[in-house]
Amino acid sequence: MAESVGMPRLSDSMEEGTVLKWLVEEGGEVKRGEPLVEIETDKANMTYEADTDGVLVKVIAKEGDTLAVGEPIAEIGEAGEAASGDEADGEEAGADGSANGGGEASAGGGDEEEGPASQAERGDEGAATATAAADNGSGEEGGSEGSGANGGERIKASPVAKRMAAELGVELARLEGSGPGGRIVKADVESAAEDGAPKAEAGAASAEAEAAAPPKRESSGAKGEVEVQELTRLQQTVTRRMAESKATAPDFALTLDVDMTAAVELRKRFKDVADPVPSFNDMVVKAAATALREFPKVNGAYRDGRFELYEKVNVGIAVAAEGTLVVPTIFGADSRSLGDIARGARALIEKVRDNKITPPEVSGGTFTISNLGMYGIERFTAIINPPQAALLTVGALEKKPAVDDRGRVVARDQLTLTLVCDHRILYGADGAQFLARVRELLEQPLALAL
Amino acid sequence: MAEVRYREALNQALREEMQADESVFIMGEDVGVFQGAFKVTAGLLEEFGEKRVRDTPISENTIVGMGVGAAMGGLRPVVEIMTINFSLLAMDQIVNSAASIRYMFNAQVKVPLVIRMPQGGGHQLGPTHSHSLEAWFLHVPGLLVAVPSTPADAKGLLKAAIRDDNPVIFIEHEALYGKKGEVPENGEPLRFGEAAVRREGDDVTIVGVSRMAATALQAAETLAAEHEVEADVIDPRTLRPLDLDTILESVRKTNRAVIVEEGWPHGGVGANFAALIQEQAFDYLDAPVARVTGADIPMPYSKPLEQAAFPHEEHVVQAALATFRDL
Incomplete structure (x- = not known):
């Protein structure tokens, strides 16, 4: 009978996954080791390979559905077989979610030495050889780790890669393997260690430049003709992660006005000495980064029932790109000078506009800043970039009425900052203290220039 | 140095x-008047006479048994078995006597016996003449096993085998x-237990046994020329004692190993090497130890089938590449 496929555990911290795209249609043939479904985890989008042969009898989780690890996402059976839920005995779909894998995989090991026949399968015509290395994703998955055989997906890495990853402090779960069957090999660990950044795609935005399918036109009665646009992968990711954020993070927003008089003065003086001249946004980045160092929870995340507080302060800056949104990262922003941040930000923005940004450059952010001031927006809230604890929005810098020490209304350069917080990790007072500190730094901006 | 053929090198060693x-002295079927089925003993009867170059009946177990007795009595017999398949008739004397006697009698007697035999396919001699059975002898404690692949090794190792006080399967x-x-x-x-590094490279270790040492070397040249893969090629030369250190040192450098043998896969030399490598260099491996072996069937007589039943250069190339990526 059909066996259910559980939501695989594709990273150590993964608790649930989202089905991005089925790569086999319902009723289609499934082969062990071949791509079955794309799944978005808390860390990356990954292609999950089937660990059994058969037919995709039933798709349980539709594209876009998010399920806990181990929950059935599909059933694989033999051709012509009904899904288990359709059977007369009415056994619940996926009740036997742990049965796959082990036995089947071990069969592969014994088969591979049958002489010429097994070679022909590898396209190795007339060969006399039997190679154990040409594993087609069969042998290794056999060992059932964890509970469900499907869910207990181990990270495929060679022994030397594992040893070196431990020595170099490289997180294997974030690497993509270049070896046979996607195995992480020594070269992958070495290059990850050299890059200093995880290779896997992470964060709200991916730099994958992928053209959208050409629009289709359909008729829709009263609304007339409808242009239907398929989403690019990047747009799909943004869509899903924003919805996920809004659905899971209980957010609240804190707003305050910042007197930018001193900052405006300072920037005038920068014009004589700096190239590029740091923008007000760069100052906000620097101020936020400095404050983030002082408020570790804001530079953290609520994840899997725990708070994660990050060592590095990596500030993402939201950049509008053609048809989507990209958040490149300014790494170690708290320890970089304002001029350095200005140069870094300009280079990143240019790369985004030229579509040359790479995945490592949009990964690893611990906090996000979004600025719509250039459009005259006074203040706004935004969606937290999960799993980050908070996001800071920046409104327009404008002369606005303010009340001076003597109670008189005066015109002053001001801008409005809004901090959107995930209440699971940041409470009102935490956010307020952080935001007040950012204001303090912007209002007395000389420290930013140090 | 003089360039000589493998059979001539063996002949020189004997002489x-x-x-x-x-x-x-030499004993075996057709070793005297006929000068050996493969002419290895050419000229020896003439030079040393019938006392020291003895033609025997077709009676492998007896030939080896006489050799064991002569060795126990103080002589240094070199027994020729016409092909390795025929040695199976002598397994009782080889395993129960030659390999065991020194242990059974607390080394009061030794068995300095050399048993020479050719193996391998490719000459359409069918399954009763063409197998590669080094794994059978490697299995037995008490036997030394040499698998020379070059004329120089053939000569140097045969001389060492004759001088060794242990029974040697040559x-x-x-x-x-x-x-x-x-x-x-x-x-x-030459010394037993010293592997030869035929070629040096940093990317993958290829160990070739017997004729497959030459096949491995050809494959390594192709890997370098066409795939930018530089292979270490190691010829162990003797399987027991085995120079495992040289193999491990190479694997620790390249992180990948391919074992090439003409024999069958199950319980083969490659299986044994793979086990030894993963036991002792597990944390250095970037891929499972790959094996390229003969097909798991009795050797076919048909020429195309026979050719398909033992490894060729391209199989070694494929196996080496498969340790790097999906093919």
């Missing part, structure tokens, strides 16, 4: 050792008898 030591290869190579003229024996 030199017989000249040097009167206790060395496995030649039918396809190598005509191969030429440089052979040192100093007549020095």
Whole structure:
């Protein structure tokens, strides 16, 4: 009978996954080791390979559905077989979610030495050889780790890669393997260690430049003709992660006005000495980064029932790109000078506009800043970039009425900052203290220039 | 150095050792008047006479048994079995006597016996003449096993085998008898348990056994020329004692190993090496130890089938590449 496929555990911290795209249609043939479904985890989008042969009898989780690890996402059976839920005995779909894998995989090991026949399968015509290395994703998955055989997906890495990853402090779960069957090999660990950044795609935005399918036109009665646009992968990711954020993070927003008089003065003086001249946004980045160092929870995340507080302060800056949104990262922003941040930000923005940004450059952010001031927006809230604890929005810098020490209304350069917080990790007072500190730094901006 | 054929190198070793030591003598089927099925004993009957070059009946177990007795009695017999398949008839004497006697009698007697035999496919001699059975002898404690792949090794190792006080299974290869190579003229024996590194490279270790050492070397040249993969090629030369250190040192450098043998896969030399490598260099491996072996079938008679039943260069290339990526 059909066996259910559980939501695989594709990273150590993964608790649930989202089905991005089925790569086999319902009723289609499934082969062990071949791509079955794309799944978005808390860390990356990954292609999950089937660990059994058969037919995709039933798709349980539709594209876009998010399920806990181990929950059935599909059933694989033999051709012509009904899904288990359709059977007369009415056994619940996926009740036997742990049965796959082990036995089947071990069969592969014994088969591979049958002489010429097994070679022909590898396209190795007339060969006399039997190679154990040409594993087609069969042998290794056999060992059932964890509970469900499907869910207990181990990270495929060679022994030397594992040893070196431990020595170099490289997180294997974030690497993509270049070896046979996607195995992480020594070269992958070495290059990850050299890059200093995880290779896997992470964060709200991916730099994958992928053209959208050409629009289709359909008729829709009263609304007339409808242009239907398929989403690019990047747009799909943004869509899903924003919805996920809004659905899971209980957010609240804190707003305050910042007197930018001193900052405006300072920037005038920068014009004589700096190239590029740091923008007000760069100052906000620097101020936020400095404050983030002082408020570790804001530079953290609520994840899997725990708070994660990050060592590095990596500030993402939201950049509008053609048809989507990209958040490149300014790494170690708290320890970089304002001029350095200005140069870094300009280079990143240019790369985004030229579509040359790479995945490592949009990964690893611990906090996000979004600025719509250039459009005259006074203040706004935004969606937290999960799993980050908070996001800071920046409104327009404008002369606005303010009340001076003597109670008189005066015109002053001001801008409005809004901090959107995930209440699971940041409470009102935490956010307020952080935001007040950012204001303090912007209002007395000389420290930013140090 | 003179360039001589593998069979001539063996002949030189026999002649030199017989000249040097009167206790060395030869026994076997057709080794005298016919000068050996592969002409390895050419000229020896003429030079040393019937007492020391003895033609025997077709009676393998008896030939080896006589050899064991002669060795126990103080001589240094070199017994020739016409092909390795025929040695199976003598397994009782080889395993129960030759390999065991020194242990059974607390080393009061030794068995300095050499059993020479050719193996290997490619000459359409069918399943009763063409197998590669080094794994059978490697299995037995008490036996030394040599698998020379070059004329120089054939000579140096045969001389060492004759001088060794342990029983030695000396496995030649039918396809190598005509191969030429440089052979040192100093007549020095080689040492058992010293592998030869035929070629150096940083990317993958290829260990070739018997004729497959040559196949591995060809494959390594192709890997370098066409795939930018530089291979270490190691010829273990003797399987027992085994120079595992040289293999491990290479694997620790390349992180990948491919074992090439002509014999069958199950319980084969490659299986044994793979186990040893993963036991001792597990944390250095970037891929499972790959094996390229003969097909798991009795050797076919049909020429195309026979060719398909033992490894060729392209199979080694494929196996090596498969340790790097999906093919």
